Amino acid sequence: xxxxxxxxxxxxxxxxxxxxxxxxxxxxxxxxxxxxxxxxxxxxxxxxxxxxxxxxxxxxxxxxxxxxxxxxxxxxxxxxxxxxxxxxxxxxxxxxxxxxxxxxxxxxxxxxxxxxxxxxxxxxxxxxxxxxxxxxxxxxxxxxxxxxxxxxxxxxxxxxxxxxxxxxxxxxxxxxxxxxxxxxxxxxxxxxxxxxxxxxxxxxxxxxxxxxxxxxxxxxxxxxxxxxxxxxxxxxxxxxxxxxxxxxxxxxxxxxxxxxxxxxxxxxxxxxxxxxxxxxxxxx
Amino acid sequence: xxxxxxxxxxxxxxxxxxxxxxxxxxxxxxxxxxxxxxxxxxxxxxxxxxxxxxxxxxxxxxxxxxxxxxxxxxxxxxxxxxxxxxxxxxxxxxxxxxxxxxxxxxxxxxxxxxxxxxxxxxxxxxxxxxxxxxxxxxxxxxxxxxxxxxxxxxxxxxxxxxxxxxxxxxxxxxxxxxxxxxxxxxxxxxxxxxxxxxxxxxxxxxxxxxxxxxxxxxxxxxxxxxxxxxxxxxxxxxxxxxxxxxxxxxxxxxxxxxxxxxxxxxxxxxxxxxxxxxxxxxxxxxxxxxxxxxxxxxxxxxxxxxxxxxxxxxxxxxxxxxxxxxxxxxxxxxxxxxxxxxxxxxxxxxxxxxxxxxxxxxxxxxxxxxx
Numbered sequence: 001x002x003x004x005x006x007x008x009x010x011x012x013x014x015x016x017x018x019x020x021x022x023x024x025x026x027x028x029x030x031x032x033x034x035x036x037x038x039x040x041x042x043x044x045x046x047x048x049x050x051x052x053x054x055x056x057x058x059x060x061x062x063x064x065x066x067x068x069x070x071x072x073x074x075x076x077x078x079x080x081x082x083x084x085x086x087x088x089x090x091x092x093x094x095x096x097x098x099x100x101x102x103x104x105x106x107x108x109x110x111x112x113x114x115x116x117x118x119x120x121x122x123x124x125x126x127x128x129x130x131x132x133x134x135x136x137x138x139x140x141x142x143x144x145x146x147x148x149x150x151x152x153x154x155x156x157x158x159x160x161x162x163x164x165x166x167x168x169x170x171x172x173x174x175x176x177x178x179x180x181x182x183x184x185x186x187x188x189x190x191x192x193x194x195x196x197x198x199x200x201x202x203x204x205x206x207x208x209x210x211x212x213x214x215x216x217x218x219x220x221x222x223x224x225x226x227x228x229x230x231x232x233x234x235x236x237x238x239x240x241x242x243x244x245x246x247x248x249x250x251x252x253x254x255x256x257x258x259x260x261x262x263x264x265x266x267x268x269x270x271x272x273x274x275x276x277x278x279x280x281x282x283x284x
Numbered sequence: 285x286x287x288x289x290x291x292x293x294x295x296x297x298x299x300x301x302x303x304x305x306x307x308x309x310x311x312x313x314x315x316x317x318x319x320x321x322x323x324x325x326x327x328x329x330x331x332x333x334x335x336x337x338x339x340x341x342x343x344x345x346x347x348x349x350x351x352x353x354x355x356x357x358x359x360x361x362x363x364x365x366x367x368x369x370x371x372x373x374x375x376x377x378x379x380x381x382x383x384x385x386x387x388x389x390x391x392x393x394x395x396x397x398x399x400x401x402x403x404x405x406x407x408x409x410x411x412x413x414x415x416x417x418x419x420x421x422x423x424x425x426x427x428x429x430x431x432x433x434x435x436x437x438x439x440x441x442x443x444x445x446x447x448x449x450x451x452x453x454x455x456x457x458x459x460x461x462x463x464x465x466x467x468x469x470x471x472x473x474x475x476x477x478x479x480x481x482x483x484x485x486x487x488x489x490x491x492x493x494x495x496x497x498x499x500x501x502x503x504x505x506x507x508x509x510x511x512x513x514x515x516x517x518x519x520x521x522x523x524x525x526x527x528x529x530x531x532x533x534x535x536x537x538x539x540x541x542x543x544x545x546x547x548x549x550x551x552x553x554x555x556x557x558x559x560x561x562x563x564x565x566x567x568x569x570x571x572x573x574x575x576x577x578x579x580x581x582x583x584x585x586x587x588x589x590x591x592x593x594x595x596x597x598x599x600x601x602x603x604x605x606x607x608x609x610x611x612x613x614x615x616x617x618x619x620x621x622x623x624x625x626x627x628x629x630x631x632x633x634x635x636x637x638x639x640x641x642x643x644x645x646x647x648x649x650x651x652x653x654x655x
Binding site: 230239271 | 408425428431432436456457460461463465468470509510511513
């Protein structure tokens with residue numbers, strides 16, 4: 001198995017209990033980044049900094065301390081683009097990935113940021129369903145657009161990971177939610193299998209269980225939980241879009257909504273993109 | 285390559301509604317003895333030493349071949365190593381299992397036997413497959429757990445879906461359900477082979493099967509890169525593109541008299557697995573006769589003449605002869621009581637090509653003439 005990444009807060013007492021790990025650190029924009037990074041790197045590998053705030057991007061001043069670090073900046077929205085003018089160069093230069101929730105305005109803003117060369121990540125994690133048609137437009141732009149633009153996740157990962165040998169594509173790693181690769185910790189060291197579980201307080205153990213067979217079994221069970229849809233003969237198991245979504249939006253549904261059309265369309269777009277690349281008619 | 289369909293036991297933990305293993309009316313519940321297993325590999329070794337360029341594929345079949353447990357497969361390995369020291373590089377193994385009993389204890393010995401993929405069958409239709417004394421949900425749970433264990437251990441698996449009358453109304457449901465499980469060995473749709481008069485609620489005919497395939501084929505053709513191994517479409521396309529020179533299945537190749545032997549738990553040899561289920565074509569015991577003697581049996585000689593007879597008779601005007609060579613002789617026996625007629629499933633080959641394959645693909649088959 002690939003080395004586990006622990007996504008945890010920048011809590012000194014928690015970090016003090018971790019050594020020899022690969023860590024993704026959640027922290028506020030106001031945090032002392034340099035000190036946190038120095039502390040992490042003394043005893044661990046730094047996977048990524050996840051700078052989180054409910055504020056709009058326009059309210060966040062890019063921190064020079066992010067220079068050379070892998071930074072995801074999760075904001076509540078972008079805000080007025082006019083107010084960003086002075087910061088776009090800095091965001092680009094720092095290589096920051098801007099993470100956005102799936103609200104309608106954010107889909108438009110993700111496209112604008114991408115067109116301005118700023119990498120974005122959308123939280124397509126099975127939570128609140130987006131406007132699937134608008135998401136489909138954005139996905140088509142991200143994967144087939146001929147004009148230069150920065151990648152939009154998780155579309156980029158899905159397109160890169162999608163295989164043509166009949167296998168399904170698991171792209172949860174693009175959202176740091178693959179339970180076989182990522183674990184999410186709170187400040188007390190309690191472990192959740194996804195970010196949504198962390199927010200909901202659904203923990204499966206604590207630091208003492210980190211390398212235990214019980215936790216390994218729990219992670220494996222979650223990774224293989226997709227089979228439940230087949231056991232229940234859930235309509236998602238018979239959906240042509242399953243190959244990309246793997247039932248991510250199945251919970252609580254009794255009939256297909258736009259997700260089926262979206263993921264079916266995406267499978268076509270991904271194949272079209274691969275064909276264009278083979279013909280050297282490169283979409284961006 | 286010669287294929288041996290070996291049934292180490294005909295016992296099964298499942299009771300699928302269309303099971304044919306006991307059509308002959310007497311199940312051989314015994315497990316293949318160490319002596320018979322030893323004789324099997326002695327025969328294999330002798331055959332491969334006679335034919336220096338030949339290979340043998342052993343399909344461990346049943347019944348449910350995992351019901352006999354992992355120790356039996358250790359005995360297979362030991363017998364092969366002992367009896368086939370000079371020829372074992374030309375022996376390959378595969379298992380046809382319902383997977384409901386697949387556990388981690390099989391992993392090591394399967395790897396030692398060189399098994400990389402396990403064949404199974406599954407029908408996402410309620411109450412078609414059940415474990416004895418339980419319902420189809422228990423079967424489904426055990427099956428899905430088996431596929432998970434296989435994949436965890438790094439084995440591929442492929443699945444046959446038996447198309448019954450219960451399946452006819454939902455072809456695309458079945459197609460997506462099975463391909464969404466992403467079996468790397470692929471998905472194969474086969475028609476149920478039951479007497480329509482006796483099993484009206486399950487049995488279908490060749491036209492109904494052809495219509496079922498006709499719903500799936502346009503979807504598969506449009507996305508064949510996404511669903512690379514869906515049968516019979518993949519093999520049919522390859523066969524057509526090869527001009528009829530490449531055949532993938534025993535039912536189409538017209539050569540089973542030279543390629544297949546079925547072997548029961550007591551060492552009784554028959555034509556293939558299906559003839560063993562039906563109690564037909566008894567070629568005697570493996571303890572008494574070699575494979576060379578079986579291939580030289582007069583009934584095999586007669587079956588070898590079947591192709592020529594069909595080409596000059598019932599199949600004379602068929603443009604699609606090279607696709608199926610008259611089909612499986614047991615289909616003919618089932619319909620007419622003779623092995624020498626053509627299959628009763630014509631419409632799902634030539635008929636399907638004419639009504640669906642050609643219009644959807646725009647490919648007009650240019651098949652080689654009969655040799």
